[in-house]
Structure formats: C-alpha cells, structure tokens
Amino acid sequence: MPLLKKKPFTLLEPPKDLEPNELVYQVRFTKEMFRDYEVYLNRINLYRQRFWTCKVSGxxxxxxxxxxxxxxxAAEKVPEIPKELMTPALRTIQFSKN
Structure with missing residues (x-):
C-alpha cells in the first residue's frame, strides 16, 4: 500500500447500505466506491498528486x-536477490537516507 507523505494511508470502506442497482462512482485502482461525485473527484485528485511513496523501495x-x-x-524483484546478499542489502537500505 503506497504511503501518503511517507505515512500509512487507509482506503475507505464501501458504503454499508449499498443497493444492488444504486449508481456509484468507483476508483479503478483502489476499488473505493462513492455515492457523491464531488467526494469521488476529490479522492481522484488526491491520488493524482505527486506526494506518494512506494512502500517497498522508498x-x-x-x-x-x-x-x-x-x-x-519491487516485490517481483525481491526473490531475485541472492540470499547471501540479502543481509548486507537490507542493512544498507535500513541506514540509507532518502
């Protein structure tokens, strides 16, 4: 889950009393649902801002x-790292500054 300004970000839960035929707006990549178009647009605009951080690579x-x-x-590349290099790589990552 991407970090918002380097802090954890939680997605919104779907509306509890959602009717099967009710019109909703859904964010494609998070699957969040909104009844109100303006709230949906505000969330989309938040996701388009360039202050998100990759949780895996930093x-x-x-x-x-x-x-x-x-x-x-980044998650796909992790299994490619040889086990012998895992400890030094993690140590380097831990003490590096962004």
Whole structure:
C-alpha cells in the first residue's frame, strides 16, 4: 500500500447500505466506491498528486497509481536477490537516507 507523505494511508470502506442497482462512482485502482461525485473527484485528485511513496523501495514523488506499480515491480524483484546478499542489502537500505 503506497504511503501518503511517507505515512500509512487507509482506503475507505464501501458504503454499508449499498443497493444492488444504486449508481456509484468507483476508483479503478483502489476499488473505493462513492455515492457523491464531488467526494469521488476529490479522492481522484488526491491520488493524482505527486506526494506518494512506494512502500517497498522508498521511491517518492509518485502518484498513487505509480506507487502501486513501483511496489509491484519491487516485490517481483525481491526473490531475485541472492540470499547471501540479502543481509548486507537490507542493512544498507535500513541506514540509507532518502
């Protein structure tokens, strides 16, 4: 889950009393649902801002969607790191500054 200004961000829960035929607005990449179009637009605008950070790599200045893609790519690359290098790599990452 991407970080918002380097802090955890929680997604909104779907409305509890949602009717099967009710019109809602849904964010494509988070699956969040909104009844109010203005609230939906505000959330979309938040996701388009460039202050999201990839939780896995620490890369910043991303949109929410870019941070999601970055996390996916970083998670795919982790198994490629040889076990012998894992400890020194994690130590370097831990003490590096962004």
């Amino acid at each position: 890369k910043g200045n991303l949109t929410y969607e870019e941070a999601l893609v970055s996390e996916k790519h």
